[in-house]
Amino acid sequence: MLGQLITSGIAIGATYALMALAMVIIYKTSEVLNFAQGDMAMLSAFVAYMCLSTYGLGFAMSFTLALAFAFALGAFLEFAFLRRAKEPNVLGLIIITLGLEMMLYGLASWRWGSDQKDFPFPVSDFDVYQLGGDVVISQLNLVTLGVACALMILLFVFFRYTKVGVAMKATQQNQQAARLMGIRVGRIMMLTWGMSSVVGACAAFLIASTDTLDPNLMWTPQLKGFSAAVLGGMTSLVGAVLGGFILGVVENLFGGYVSVEFKAVVAFAVIVLILCVKPSGLFAKHYVRKV
Amino acid sequence: MLQVKNIETLYGLVMALRGVSLELPENKITAILGSNGAGKSTLCKTIMGMLDDQPDKGTIWLDETRIDKKDTEDIVNLGLAYVPEGREVFEELTVLENLQMGAYTRKTSQAKDDLKRVYELFPRLKERQKQLAGHLSGGEQQMLAIGRALMMRPRIMLLDEPSLGLSPLLVKEIFGTIQRVNAEYGTTMLLVEQNAAMALKNCHYGYVMENGRFVLAGTPEELMADEDVREFYLGIRSEVSVKGYQRYKRKKRWR
Known part of the structure; x- marks a missing residue:
């Protein structure tokens, strides 16, 4: 029982980890919490669904198109709304993202309706592998785990070794100075939003395939992703992923041993607890300014 | 080269620059002296396009191109570099990453030679290239900037108070490097300084700025001979009483 709870916890945690990654990418460059993250991802999942069911395209084609859409959507929202903010402060920008969230939600409900749809996916949740003992893991869970880890490694390499990745970090630390280096801050922001949106869309595809697709799809995962990001320290990619896994496991153990009904509360209890005990998060390597 | 023509810069309703004109001679170091709040940094920031919708009046030209109203990024691409006051290095990036960001707009292969060049000028940075810039000392951060x-x-470098908060020995070292860069690479420089003695020793031409205007200009020799500069900027008193205090307060002639 314990082994199984932990295994499925890790599997669920992988989707939280992806959502947390998406949030952390934007937070890292602009210190803005993007509350539209979930609904951007939901909309991308709907685009994938439309390609698959309405136009009957193949999986590879549909997902590629939907990811391209996700990138364009993220970049567009940054360009069209956040950049227009006059003398923005962080709180104002966060409120803008809340507004975007509602807009996207409305858009999806209007276009596709709020009834639940079956999201076709090439990997099944019902083919399971034995992991020794009576612990099983489904194919879908394995894919989710793989995608989360692959994206994390990709992003880590991107931020550490590429010029654009380093420029993103530089932009977050000191926008003025970044401009003075000739870094086009606007483009960097667009790119950030695009990337984050793609990561979120990956999460949405995986979540939609276990669940059904409707405009409320990403509401809970987004909040879980948010608490995972807080748990990991908001700025650390590795922290976000580990935070996602920890949250998934803790939640599952709570559901298994204490109460399934109150399972949803765990994520929020975690936020409160972390903010009380260690507000900088478990894994954040926060640079300490010398006085 | 860089030409500033009669610019006025406003901070809200406060006029920080009241008609400043300036021309940088090629391959030379030009210094601007002035006390706090004279408008020296504002001038640099206006040139770099860092203040929105400024200059309010006047134009700035680089050769035949008009560069006021351009974005900072574009101005940087035209060959102007600004070393901001208070260094402003990327504290959470390593020294090497900071330097790479400097070469952001250039090809990686070209940047390699430049990196060697910078390490040769500042061997200390090479020793610390893996460290976070925020963990460097003030002097090292200035070198990094x-x-x-x-x-x-x-082509043109604007240096905003490179001596700020450094020990006299380090100031000497930094100015030595500035001289060397100017001599070896022919970089035109605009040096903004409060440390008048050091700036005058290291420039080819100087301006004195007060209340958003240039009040005096000349070669360093001329400026050093000027009574007002001697008294108010270099701290050399012209008349001291026997008891050791000044007998009367000198008025600045340019006011």
Whole structure:
């Protein structure tokens, strides 16, 4: 029982980890919490669904198109709304993202309706592998785990070794100075939003395939992703992923041993607890300014 | 070269620059002296396009191109580099990453030579290239800020108070490097300084700024001979009483 709870916890945690990654990418460059993250991802999942069911395209084609859409959507929202903010402060920008969230939600409900749809996916949740003992893991869970880890490694390499990745970090630390280096801050922001949106869309595809697709799809995962990001320290990619896994496991153990009904509360209890005990998060390597 | 024509810059309703004109001679170091709040940094920031919708009046030209109203990024691409006051290095990036950011607009292969060049000028940075910039000492951060600007291989460098908060020995070292860069690479420089003695020793031409205007200009020799500069900027008193205090307060002639 314990082994199984932990295994499925890790599997669920992988989707939280992806959502947390998406949030952390934007937070890292602009210190803005993007509350539209979930609904951007939901909309991308709907685009994938439309390609698959309405136009009957193949999986590879549909997902590629939907990811391209996700990138364009993220970049567009940054360009069209956040950049227009006059003398923005962080709180104002966060409120803008809340507004975007509602807009996207409305858009999806209007276009596709709020009834639940079956999201076709090439990997099944019902083919399971034995992991020794009576612990099983489904194919879908394995894919989710793989995608989360692959994206994390990709992003880590991107931020550490590429010029654009380093420029993103530089932009977050000191926008003025970044401009003075000739870094086009606007483009960097667009790119950030695009990337984050793609990561979120990956999460949405995986979540939609276990669940059904409707405009409320990403509401809970987004909040879980948010608490995972807080748990990991908001700025650390590795922290976000580990935070996602920890949250998934803790939640599952709570559901298994204490109460399934109150399972949803765990994520929020975690936020409160972390903010009380260690507000900088478990894994954040926060640079300490010398006085 | 860079030409500033009669610019006025406003901070809200406060006029920080009241009609400043300036021309940088090529391959030379030009210094601007002035006390706090004279408008020296504002001038630099206006040139770099860092203040929105400024200059309010006047124009700035680089050769035949008009550069006021352009974005900072574009101005940087035209070959202007600005070493901001208070260094402003990327504290959470390593020294090497900071330098790479300086070469952001350039090809990686070209940047390699420049990196060597910067390390040769500042051997200390090479020793610390893996450290976070925020963990460097003030002097090293200033070196990093200058090195980072050099990575752009600028035609014109604006240096805003490179001596701020450094020990006299380090100030000497930094100015030595500035001289060397100017001599070896022919970089045109605009040096903004409060440390008048040091600036006058290291420039080819100087301006004195007060209340958003240039009040005096000349070669360093001329400026050093000027009574007002001697008294108010270099602290050399012209008349001291026997008891050791000044007998009367000198008025500045340019007011």
